[in-house]
Amino acid sequence: xxxxxxxxxxxxxxxxxxxxxxxxxxxxxxxxxxxxxxxxxxxxxxxxxxxxxxxxxxxxxxxxxxxxxxxxxxxxxxxxxxxxxxxxxxxxxxxxxxxxxxxxxxxxxxxxxxxxxxxxxxxxxxxxxxxxxxxxxxxxxxxx
Numbered sequence: 560x561x562x563x564x565x566x567x568x569x570x571x572x573x574x575x576x577x578x579x580x581x582x583x584x585x586x587x588x589x590x591x592x593x594x595x596x597x598x599x600x601x602x603x604x605x606x607x608x609x610x611x612x613x614x615x616x617x618x619x620x621x622x623x624x625x626x627x628x629x630x631x632x633x634x635x636x637x638x639x640x641x642x643x644x645x646x647x648x649x650x651x652x653x654x655x656x657x658x659x660x661x662x663x664x665x666x667x668x669x670x671x672x673x674x675x676x677x678x679x680x681x682x683x684x685x686x687x688x689x690x691x692x693x694x695x696x697x698x699x700x701x702x703x
Contacts, residue, residue, distance in 0.1 A: 570645055571598050572585065574600075575624065576601030578682075592646055601685045606700045
């Protein structure tokens with residue numbers, strides 16, 4: 560079911576489209592999520608910028624991704640757990656990650672996020688989805 564203009568975004572991953580680690584993670588989820596449950600918006604898109612600003616993330620220097628899940632904007636470990644819960648088994652079994660002690664998990668996430676460009680590199684431009692998966696990417700804010 561495609562949400563209408565008044566519906567809050569659901570099962571939507573706001574990600575850094577120039578980050579190789581982030582784009583690689585999106586590519587992995589695209590391969591694993593055969594039902595097409597997860598949708599995506601790069602933070603560099605108009606909709607991504609709007610969502611980032613609305614949820615306190617600097618779109619020019621993002622320090623986390625967001626996963627919009629059933630009306631909640633989740634970040635860091637909570638976002639990873641919620642995203643995994645939307646996947647099919649065996650991937651959803653990994654959602655226990657958000658049941659582990661939050662502080663050390665979020666600290667590890669923060670370290671990886673702060674070093675992601677140095678560790679994995681950065682693209683000059685935002686990733687462009689292939690025509691086969693283009694419908695799962697939302698680049699413009701919904702009308703209304």
